[in-house]
Amino acid sequence: MAGFRDREKQHFPLESSQAVVDLFVDQLECSDGPNLALLSTVIGATEHKLTINRNVSGSDNHSKTLEPIFPVIELSTIEALYTKFITDVKSGVDLSSLRKDVATRELVKRVSDIIWSRLTRSYYKDKAHLQSLYSYLTGNKLDCFGVAFAVVAAFQVLGFNDVHLALSEDHAWVVFGEDGTDTAEVTWHGKGNEDKRGQPVGLEVTEKSWLYLCGQAVICTKEMEVAALVSGINPSISATKDSVEMSSLQQDLLWVLYDKQHIQKYPMALGNLGDLEEINPSPGRPSCKSLYLQAIDASKKYYDNKHVYPYTYLGAYLYRKRHYKAAILAWSEAAAVVSNFNYNRQDEEIYKEFLEIANEFIPNIVKAVSNENSSDPLKLPLLRDPEVYANLLRFYDGICEWEEDSSTPVLHITWAHHMVFSLSKFDPKVREFLTVASEGDSDDDDNSDEENNEHEKRRGSHSESKSGPSLRGQRRSVGSDKVGKHENGANANDS
Numbered sequence: 001m002a003g004f005r006d007r008e009k010q011h012f013p014l015e016s017s018q019a020v021v022d023l024f025v026d027q028l029e030c031s032d033g034p035n036l037a038l039l040s041t042v043i044g045a046t047e048h049k050l051t052i053n054r055n056v057s058g059s060d061n062h063s064k065t066l067e068p069i070f071p072v073i074e075l076s077t078i079e080a081l082y083t084k085f086i087t088d089v090k091s092g093v094d095l096s097s098l099r100k101d102v103a104t105r106e107l108v109k110r111v112s113d114i115i116w117s118r119l120t121r122s123y124y125k126d127k128a129h130l131q132s133l134y135s136y137l138t139g140n141k142l143d144c145f146g147v148a149f150a151v152v153a154a155f156q157v158l159g160f161n162d163v164h165l166a167l168s169e170d171h172a173w174v175v176f177g178e179d180g181t182d183t184a185e186v187t188w189h190g191k192g193n194e195d196k197r198g199q200p201v202g203l204e205v206t207e208k209s210w211l212y213l214c215g216q217a218v219i220c221t222k223e224m225e226v227a228a229l230v231s232g233i234n235p236s237i238s239a240t241k242d243s244v245e246m247s248s249l250q251q252d253l254l255w256v257l258y259d260k261q262h263i264q265k266y267p268m269a270l271g272n273l274g275d276l277e278e279i280n281p282s283p284g285r286p287s288c289k290s291l292y293l294q295a296i297d298a299s300k301k302y303y304d305n306k307h308v309y310p311y312t313y314l315g316a317y318l319y320r321k322r323h324y325k326a327a328i329l330a331w332s333e334a335a336a337v338v339s340n341f342n343y344n345r346q347d348e349e350i351y352k353e354f355l356e357i358a359n360e361f362i363p364n365i366v367k368a369v370s371n372e373n374s375s376d377p378l379k380l381p382l383l384r385d386p387e388v389y390a391n392l393l394r395f396y397d398g399i400c401e402w403e404e405d406s407s408t409p410v411l412h413i414t415w416a417h418h419m420v421f422s423l424s425k426f427d428p429k430v431r432e433f434l435t436v437a438s439e440g441d442s443d444d445d446d447n448s449d450e451e452n453n454e455h456e457k458r459r460g461s462h463s464e465s466k467s468g469p470s471l472r473g474q475r476r477s478v479g480s481d482k483v484g485k486h487e488n489g490a491n492a493n494d495s
């Protein structure tokens with residue numbers, strides 16, 4: 001792929017958010033697909049100028065007047081970086097291998113090695129703003145998502161259109177080949193785990209770990225890869241300050257992708273848009289709650305309801321709005337989803353979500369309502385509501401089922417303490433109204449003892465339920481704050 005055509009050049013210099021949106025719209029309407037390297041470099045340059053070194057007060061004379069600023073993005077800057085990327089990628093590949101029209105596993109490993117070899121030896125992997133090609137080309141740093149994205153962008157530059165990004169809720173890899181069903185690891189995951197670059201992801205899928213979603217990962221089209229880079233925008237200037245220009249650009253771009261139906265099969269992108277809409281609702285657009293529900297529907301429709309985060313987004317929102325009964329309902333659904341998996345030591349991100357729900361948010365709710373005398377006589381106080389109690393039991397049951405048959409234990413004494421605390425705050429009467437039905441039950445109520453024992457062992461005894469999520473004050477962007485320090489992450493020479 002040569003340099004830019006007039007179609008790209010005519011957008012520059014980019015002097016406003018709208019100009020960036022226009023570039024994305026034009027690229028998404030390109031017959032030969034959007035140019036990933038171009039868009040990632042532009043977004044990375046914009047993010048860099050709007051978030052890095054803006055924490056110093058008075059560092060730019062706009063901060064006094066509070067008028068929105070937009071950094072001018074020059075064509076020459078982007079062209080130079082783009083050319084550097086093409087040169088890097090092409091120099092590392094034996095051009096004769098480019099005569100094929102689908103990639104091979106060896107070529108995928110080779111391209112992953114090229115990206116890998118240029119990374120700084122050792123750096124703080126879960127820093128913000130390490131997700132774009134701009135970071136890669138100007139700082140030689142990428143987070144785990146960024147490496148996978150760069151590999152896919154590199155294959156586009158090499159003229160292959162079969163290599164696509166595969167995304168789970170905490171990892172990324174690629175699919176490739178004749179029918180796009182070959183898989184390959186191209187990046188690392190988490191802390192202190194040997195990377196498996198070049199290997200297929202087959203084994204982990206059979207291990208039923210959440211990290212690979214039991215074969216229900218999001219397989220991206222080119223346009224969904226653009227959605228992933230837009231989701232990966234991180235508007236944070238500091239732990240407490242965000243660039244309003246960057247977050248509204250991200251919001252505008254997600255609506256463009258939404259309208260073109262490029263995030264209808266991407267639950268996390270819908271959730272990200274919901275979070276942005278909660279903070280700054282767009283007039284005439286679906287509500288944030290509707291977006292969270294659309295994410296859940298997408299998971300049910302396209303991914304066999306195996307994604308946990310759609311419920312975690314919804315519950316986090318309900319918890320913030322103090323809709324505690326609905327939040328607990330949502331959380332019991334997240335637990336029902338995670339009960340499909342076996343816990344594996346690389347699943348710690350989702351473990352932390354459930355830990356926070358069980359040991360912080362639910363106890364907080366129980367404390368908050370324990371002195372509630374609801375003014376509305378028709379509203380059953382939470383601690384006297386058998387449906388809430390039932391959903392709380394379903395929540396814990398889902399987590400227990402997750403632990404069952406797992407290689408690593410989930411629960412420990414702290415969980416038990418919080419669980420007992422929360423359940424004991426409920427009025428004893430709620431237990432009277434509760435019948436714990438079991439899937440295997442016949443019509444007659446009383447099962448024979450051995451049948452009951454059999455049930456207990458099988459533990460298939462809880463009807464399907466609805467579940468939910470955790471509150472995340474700070475936004476997490478794709479991959480960046482998830483990847484722990486990983487010394488091996490950049491030691492390509494040790495490969």
Ligand SMILES: FC(F)(F)Cc1cc2c(N3CCN(c4nnc(C(F)(F)F)s4)CC3)ncnc2s1
Pocket residue numbers: 144145167168169170171172228231232268269271272309310311312313314316353469470471472475476477478479480482
């Ligand atoms: F590629 C990896 F390895 F980085 C995995 C991906 C993560 C992720 C994402 N995230 C991760 C989950 N995330 C959440 N933010 N809040 C969440 C909730 F707990 F409230 F649900 S989940 C933010 C955005 N958003 C879009 N796409 C992706 S692809």
